[in-house]
C-alpha cells in the first residue's frame with residue numbers, strides 16, 4: 001500500500017513540466033477556435049451549491065451516484081462540479097448576462113470536473129474540459145455552429161480521424177410519446193436486462209439505448225427520430241442541411257443519447273477510433289429547458305464539452321507534440337556564480353531567456369548543460385581584465401567583450 005502523503009488520490013493526474021507544453025498548445029488552439037466564433041471566456045468556481053448540481057437531473061447517473069458532495073465548516077452542502085454547463089448557466093444568470101443582448105456565447109477551457117467513478121482507462125475522478133455554450137438561439141444554426149466549431153477545433157489540434165454522430169431526442173412535447181414507446185418495448189425484456197437498465201427503465205428509459213451490455217435490445221428499439229413532432233423534425237432536418245453546407249460529414253445515430261437529462265432535440269458526440277470505441281472525445285447538444293429549470297428565463301441553449309485528457313491521449317496517438325519550448329538565448333558560464341547571477345538577471349530583465357549554473361560545477365560540465373538547453377550564446381565570465389568571452393553556439397564565433405556590452409551585442413545578434 002502506497003503512503004497517502006507521497007501518492008496522489010486515485011483517479012487524479014499530475015501534469016509535470018515535460019507534459020505542460022502539450023496542454024498549453026491545446027488550450028491555445030481552443031481559445032483561438034472559440035474566439036474566432038465570437039465566444040468569450042468564462043471561469044466559474046470549482047464547487048457549487050449541491051442544490052444546483054442536483055437540479056440538473058437526479059435521474060442522471062453522474063448526479064445520482066458520482067458527485068463529490070460535502071459539507072463545509074458552516075454546514076452548507078456543496079458539490080464539486082461534475083460538468084461545466086449548469087455552473088455556467090448559473091454564472092451567466094447571476095452575472096445578468098441572460099437578461100441582456102442575445103445571443104450569449106461563452107467558453108471555458110481546462111475546467112476541472114469531478115466524478116466519483118471507478119478509475120479505469122480514460123476515466124478520471126478529476127478531469128478537464130473545453131466547452132462552449134450558446135444561449136438565446138432557438139434555430140438549428142446554433143447547433144450547427146457548435147458542431148462545426150468542435151470539428152474545426154479538433155482538426156486544428158491535429159485530430160485527423162474524428163467522427164461526429166448526431167441524433168435528435170425530441171422535445172418536452174414529443175418525447176413523452178417516445179418514452180412510452182420505449183417503456184412498452186422494454187417492458188417484456190426487463191428480466192433480461194442488466195441491473196442498471198432495470199433501474200433506468202422507470203426513471204430514464206432513453207439511457208437504455210446507451211447500455212453497452214444490452215446493445216442487442218437497443219438495436220431493435222423504437223427510434224426517437226421516428227417519434228419527433230413536426231417542429232423537432234424540421235429542426236433536425238435544418239441542422240443536417242447546415243452541416244452539409246459546411247461540408248462536414250456526420251453519421252446519424254438513432255441510438256445516441258447523452259449522459260445528462262437536460263438535453264432536448266439535438267445531441268451529438270465526437271468519437272476517435274484510437275482511444276476506444278466507447279470513449280467519446282466529447283459532445284453536447286441542445287438544452288432548451290435547463291435555464292428555466294435553474295430559475296432563469298425561458299431561453300433556448302446549446303453547448304458542448306470535450307474531455308481534454310482524452311483529446312491529449314488521441315493527439316499522442318496521432319503523433320502531435322506540444323507548444324515549442326522557449327529557447328535559451330544566453331547561458332552564463334563561469335566559476336563566479338554570483339557574477340553569472342548578476343548577468344543573468346540583467347539579461348532576463350532585458351527580455352532574454354537566460355540561465356546559469358547555480359551549483360558552480362566545472363566549466364566543462366556547464367558547457368554540457370548549455371548544450372542540453374540548446375543555448376544560442378554562452379558567455380564565459382572570468383577572462384583577463386574582466387572581459388567576458390561571448391560564444392555564438394551556432395557559428396562557433398567567439399569574441400571578448402566588456403560585461404556592459406554583452407546585452408547590446410546579443411540584441412545586435414538577434415538573440416532577443
Ligand SMILES: [Zn+2]
Pocket residue numbers: 170171172173174175228229230231232233
Ligand atoms: Zn418535439
Ligand SMILES: [Zn+2]
Pocket residue numbers: 193194195196197198211212213214
Ligand atoms: Zn443494460
